[in-house]
Structure formats: structure tokens, C-alpha cells
């Protein structure tokens with residue numbers, strides 16, 4: 099049931115405030131403790147973990163890239179993230195002290211399933227982050243954190259991705275709590291900020307018409323570039339993937355810091371370049387990304403800048419600014435991706451594409 103929407107994908111984008119709220123529901127106890135009942139791995143074992151490997155495919159892999167930054171920062175455990183299809187075939191070093199985190203919306207992705215089977219054969223514990231109750235990947239894992247996005251019908255993942263991010267934040271906080279590197283107040287502060295995400299997502303959805311207008315303006319460009327840095331990098335990759343999947347357009351995501359190591363050579367006058375700007379903060383990331391906007395603008399790119407609502411420094415170099423509500427850096431991808439989803443959905447539907455069932459793609463890829 100599309101409940102008045104033209105496509106499931108659009109409906110699912112607009113369901114995200116609810117999906118995120120549901121994924122957070124019941125995770126935080128009255129006495130200020132994070133509770134993940136589904137984690138059936140004992141605290142002793144979790145304290146022994148000396149390496150985390152996150153695996154997934156496509157959008158789930160991009161959620162994993164965000165998780166790497168988050169989990170390393172909060173727990174100080176070394177964290178790798180790898181495409182499930184690569185992990186299995188490189189003879190990875192995993193043992194009983196390695197924690198594997200498998201992210202999969204469907205829970206049926208063959209590459210991810212093969213990867214966790216391999217990890218468990220080597221004695222590693224596996225936690226699945228999954229949206230589908232009773233599917234194969236959680237059944238074959240030691241523990242599971244379910245995202246509560248509800249069924250995702252559109253082939254291109256939207257609410258699946260946002261809720262995967264939420265589950266990754268919860269896992270990072272939980273590990274920090276178990277290992278005693280983060281305490282009540284700090285955890286409470288992040289949980290408060292997470293609880294404030296649904297209304298912030300809603301504000302972005304309320305601005306959909308502006309993004310739709312942009313999609314119509316930029317409809318006949320050949321190539322689209324997405325730039326981001328730190329956790330904005332996976333968000334940029336996800337924005338490009340959405341456009342490829344449903345609009346069948348050539349889109350590339352790059353780490354903004356890599357620009358001058360090659361990608362800047364492809365920037366042509368008139369090329370749409372989306373730039374995700376980190377919150378202005380203590381470190382220099384923000385200013386470096388603002389310089390990147392300047393660099394592509396100087397080469398004639400049409401710069402569409404996603405920046406915090408009170409960030410005035412981007413205005414001089416931005417053809418258009420999409421304003422993001424203020425949040426801490428690590429949580430920003432939850433917001434930055436929303437306008438990119440809206441943009442891809444509108445552009446693809448304007449091209450007459452079936453965005454729910456894009457050509458050549460299946461909802462779950464059950465063959466390697």
C-alpha cells in the first residue's frame with residue numbers, strides 16, 4: 099500500500115522519521131543504561147574484542163563506513179570495513195577476539211552470508227544488523243540488532259540505510275558502555291541527540307519541494323559528482339549510488355580530500371557537484387571542504403552545497419545551499435543523505451523510470 103504516494107521509494111523516504119524513532123525505541127533504560135537485549139554475546143567476550151570488521155554490500159557497506167568512524171572514535175577498538183564480496187576471498191585475519199558486524203537490510207545477501215560463515219569458521223563472533231526478522235543472516239549470527247524500518251519495498255534502500263546508521267550508533271555506544279570507556283552522562287548525551295533526529299529529518303522532508311525543483315533544473319546533465327569527507331564521504335557515496343541505481347546516470351562519489359589527487363581533472367564547466375560540508379567545529383575539516391567547493395567552482399562546476407543552517411562561509415562558492423539542521427559531526431550523515439535521496443527519487447521519476455523496480459537490480463541479491 100503506497101498510502102497516497104506515487105512510489106514506494108518516495109513513501110519510504112518520508113517514513114524515515116518514524117523508522118528512526120522505532121529503531122531507537124526501548125533501547126535506553128530509566129537508569130541511564132543502553133540496553134540491547136538481542137546481543138547475546140557476554141560482556142566478558144565483548145571486553146576481549148581487539149578488532150572489529152564490518153561487512154556489507156552497496157548501501158549497507160556505506161553504513162558500515164560511517165560505523166567505522168563512529169565505533170573507533172567511541173570505543174578506541176580498531177575497526178575495518180570491507181565489502182562482503184572482497185572479504186571472503188582475501189584470506190582475512192580473524193580470530194576469537196575479532197568481532198564481525200554484518201549489515202544487511204534483507205538478511206539474505208549471499209556475499210554477506212558467505213562472509214559471516216567464513217568469519218565464524220575462524221572462531222569470530224558475528225553481530226548482524228538487519229531489518230528482516232528471522233532471515234538467514236541473523237539466524238546464522240551470534241547476535242542481532244534489528245532495525246525497525248518496516249518492510250522496504252523499493253529496491254533502492256532509503257529507510258533501510260538510515261536505520262542501519264542508527265543501529266551502528268547504538269552498537270558503538272553499547273560497546274563503549276560494556277568496555278567502560280564511556281559512562282552514563284556521555285551516553286545519555288548521544289542518546290538525547292539521537293532522540294532528536296526524527297524531527298530534524300522531518301524538517302528536511304518538509305523542504306522536499308526545493309530539492310525537487312533542483313532535480314528538474316539539473317535533469318539533463320551527463321555526470322554528477324558527490325564530495326564528502328570523514329563521515330560525509332560515505333554519505334556522498336550513497337548519494338551517487340542512489341542516482342546510478344534509479345536514474346541510470348553516471349554519478350561518482352569521492353572523498354573530498356582526494357580531489358587534487360585525480361578526480362578534479364574530470365570537473366567540467368556546468369557539471370553538478372554536490373558537496374557535503376562538515377559542521378563548523380574544532381578541527382579543520384570544515385574549512386578544508388569549503389576550499390574544495392572553491393576549487394570546483396573555479397573550474398565552472400555547479401556547486402550544490404549541503405551545509406549547516408548557520409554556516410555562512412559556504413555562501414560565496416555555492417550555487418545552491420541545502421541547509422542541514424545542526425548536529426554533531428558523527429550524526430550528520432543521517433541528515434545529509436535525506437536531500438540526496440529526494441533528489442535521486444525526483445530526478446528518476448521525472449525521467450519516467452520505475453524507481454521501485456529499477457532495471458537490472460533485485461531487492462535481495464541471493465547469488466554471489
Ligand code: F6R
Pocket residue numbers: 154155156157158201202203204205206207210253254255256339343461462463
Ligand atoms: C542500494 C541497494 C543495494 C543493497 C545491497 C545490500 O540501494 O539496494 O546496494 O544495499 O545489495 O543489500 P542488503 O542490505 O539487503 O544486504
